[in-house]
Amino acid sequence: RPKNFPPGPPRIPILGTYWALLKEDYNFSHKSTQILAERYNTDVLGIFLGSFPTVVAHGYDVCKEVLTREEFFGRNDTILNRGRSLGELMGIFFVDGPYWKEQRRFSLRHLRDYGFGRRFASTEEQMEKEVRDLIDLFASEPKPQDKDICRKKGQLLMPDVFYAPALNSILYMLVGRRFDNKELREIARSTMKFARGIDATGGAVTFAPWLRYIAPDFFGYTPFIEENKKFMIFMQKQLDEHKLNFTDDHHADLVDIYLSKIEELKRENETDTTFSEKQLLWVLIDYMFPAPVTIGHTLNYLWVHLLNYPEVQEKIQEEIDRVVGRSRLPNLDDRKDLPYTEAVIREILRKTPINPFGIPRRCTEDTYLRGYFIPKDTVIIANIWSACQDVKKWKDPENFRPERFLDRYGNLLKKDYTIGFGAGKRLCAGETFARQTMFLLASGLLQNFTFKPADKMPDINERIWGILLGAPDLWVEAISR
Numbered sequence: 001r002p003k004n005f006p007p008g009p010p011r012i013p014i015l016g017t018y019w020a021l022l023k024e025d026y027n028f029s030h031k032s033t034q035i036l037a038e039r040y041n042t043d044v045l046g047i048f049l050g051s052f053p054t055v056v057a058h059g060y061d062v063c064k065e066v067l068t069r070e071e072f073f074g075r076n077d078t079i080l081n082r083g084r085s086l087g088e089l090m091g092i093f094f095v096d097g098p099y100w101k102e103q104r105r106f107s108l109r110h111l112r113d114y115g116f117g118r119r120f121a122s123t124e125e126q127m128e129k130e131v132r133d134l135i136d137l138f139a140s141e142p143k144p145q146d147k148d149i150c151r152k153k154g155q156l157l158m159p160d161v162f163y164a165p166a167l168n169s170i171l172y173m174l175v176g177r178r179f180d181n182k183e184l185r186e187i188a189r190s191t192m193k194f195a196r197g198i199d200a201t202g203g204a205v206t207f208a209p210w211l212r213y214i215a216p217d218f219f220g221y222t223p224f225i226e227e228n229k230k231f232m233i234f235m236q237k238q239l240d241e242h243k244l245n246f247t248d249d250h251h252a253d254l255v256d257i258y259l260s261k262i263e264e265l266k267r268e269n270e271t272d273t274t275f276s277e278k279q280l281l282w283v284l285i286d287y288m289f290p291a292p293v294t295i296g297h298t299l300n301y302l303w304v305h306l307l308n309y310p311e312v313q314e315k316i317q318e319e320i321d322r323v324v325g326r327s328r329l330p331n332l333d334d335r336k337d338l339p340y341t342e343a344v345i346r347e348i349l350r351k352t353p354i355n356p357f358g359i360p361r362r363c364t365e366d367t368y369l370r371g372y373f374i375p376k377d378t379v380i381i382a383n384i385w386s387a388c389q390d391v392k393k394w395k396d397p398e399n400f401r402p403e404r405f406l407d408r409y410g411n412l413l414k415k416d417y418t419i420g421f422g423a424g425k426r427l428c429a430g431e432t433f434a435r436q437t438m439f440l441l442a443s444g445l446l447q448n449f450t451f452k453p454a455d456k457m458p459d460i461n462e463r464i465w466g467i468l469l470g471a472p473d474l475w476v477e478a479i480s481r
């Protein structure tokens, strides 16, 4: 333990202090670190994942500080982060330094041109089409290709029903077209397979990579690599097709813009560059793979709550009827006029964060946090779950209370303290898109249907173990309004 390193449980060989996480809560390490932080009377817990020094921040203020400080903007070079992209660190999620800065900035700047994170008519039309298709799916007899998510008219499976609309919305901006829903559902389920094989710390295989030779399935290594390959194959196919038809005088999506940039650098004989076709592949995947599972699972939690709190469902419907009516679908202009609907989505993001540990960061230089010494290359984790449960911030965090985001006149509070998307310059790159998509899908469905559980009432506290903290699958019954 380095001198003045944050307090925490004692280390043992190989496991470090991982044993203590398993002992406190075998399945949910975000709960274990919270228990340990309380025991050691600290907001800044020092643990060792194998031999890797790791600092876990707890509570709203410390998490916010950790996420926004420049020296904590690194990412970790782990077997999984490399393994998914065939041995190299690529894309946006798992790279850092100037490489990360350039690729994040370039992709975001140009995705904005197609409506990612801002208003753009043709993308909004496309998203409206996705909402309409989803409404039709709920209102129709099941088609043979939809039997996996629709068991009879009006009875559908969450989160899977959201996978295709979320993916098609982002793919439209990345590669300029939409895809068959069944194909997209299969791809989205790949993410779930690997996300459920490994815990939020990255699991034992991250700090003891040799475990992948002993029991690769048990430690989640094989599913992680194999399921990631499915994204790679899908995206490589799109890239190959784009390259065949590419002309530099017409750019229709991010791939065109990026290929054009590569051409420009070639013309200038610029070889010292972070731009390459391989890099493009992983940038595309990094915008694609989070969309269905993050949006799908957050909406699944929303529905778990709507079923348990029918009065909240009614209030949203009353607000939509009053502001939008029934003759057209809610659109992004309506967001500001539907404060209660927005507040419910914010409260879901707070109460049930799907990334309890966010994406772990790396400390890029020796530094101090709340008086403790943090050496360079320490793994930095913000326990987002603890920040969302912080009594000092939320007063009654255990309650589902959307009104906490409204003032006494029912207006949405200007400042949004939601921290589920991370914070600082490494903030989730898809936040605005995710919020817009969730708003459109939720408000469109609730305008048209009232929902009841198709089987028993879902348990509000049940969670599925994994990197992504999801609720169990939920069959809902939609009754036309």
Ligand code: HEM
Binding pocket: 067, 092, 093, 094, 104, 170, 286, 287, 288, 290, 291, 292, 294, 295, 298, 354, 355, 358, 359, 361, 420, 421, 422, 423, 425, 426, 427, 428, 429, 430, 431, 433, 434
């Ligand atoms: C409810 C939905 C979502 C939640 C709660 C969420 C949450 C997060 C969190 C916690 C991080 C880590 C941020 C940090 O290190 O501070 C992250 C990163 C990221 N997210 Fe999301 N996300 C969501 C949806 C999406 C969507 C839909 C996309 C893409 C379309 C996306 C793309 C990304 C990317 C590219 C990063 C990496 C950013 C970087 O390392 O610079 N996310 N997200």
